[in-house]
């Protein structure tokens with residue numbers, strides 16, 4: 609008897625954007641201590657890599673969890689067009705009130721893609737650089753955050 | 757528990773076509789993958805086996821053995837083949853990343869007797885991969 613299998617599809621997207629890590633809740637010294645050179649008032653940028661994972665049953669007729677013909681234009685519209693070659697702090701409304709750390713960018717992208725109509729969004733993973741990556745699956749860790 | 761992953765590359769041709777769909781539907785649903793002349797990819801397969809290391813050998817499984825299993829079950833079947841015509845396990849299925857990963861899982865699972873097959877990840881390109889795992893909730897395919 610064959611065990612049931614679970615399939616997911618992960619598609620990689622790219623955008624380049626600038627940001628500045630700075631919170632009005634902190635003093636200039638605290639911002640500098642907390643965010644270091646990322647708080648430079650002129651901002652800086654990254655080539656972001658976004659891995660979008662879609663899960664769910666494989667459609668017997670198409671052999672697909674999600675049709676890239678639907679997923680690509682959806683992600684393009686919801687994320688790439690909105691984020692690519694933008695200054696995230698000013699040009700993405702959600703980051704007027706939240707610091708555009710890649711943690712927050714990850715959550716915001718998840719929020720935007722959650723409504724993908726044809727299959728279930730499982731995970732958003734972002735590489736801010738080849739050395740830093742962030743993942744969000746929609747869950748909270750449920751642990752108390754340490755104060756900065 | 758330790759997870760051990762072995763990588764393998766193979767090149768194969770395929771195209772997407774469902775005889776239940778009209779020619780127009782096939783083009784709309786499968787786009788350029790519907791081209792009847794086929795096209796190909798350099799697939800990259802990552803097979804993960806989970807288990808506790810044997811106290812005597814310090815290994816979850818003999819990687820040489822895994823390499824041989826992958827050669828027999830995957831490379832010999834799929835490398836430099838046309839997936840629509842030459843791989844009986846894929847007959848009647850659209851050879852998508854998802855379906856190929858699931859077929860590879862079914863081929864490998866009974867052969868891996870030391871440790872347990874944990875994940876099959878198949879890259880069709882650096883920008884696209886499918887993951888196949890056992891569905892612990894039993895709600896999958």
Ligand SMILES: [Zn+2]
Nearest residue numbers: 789795796797
């Ligand atoms: Zn293809």
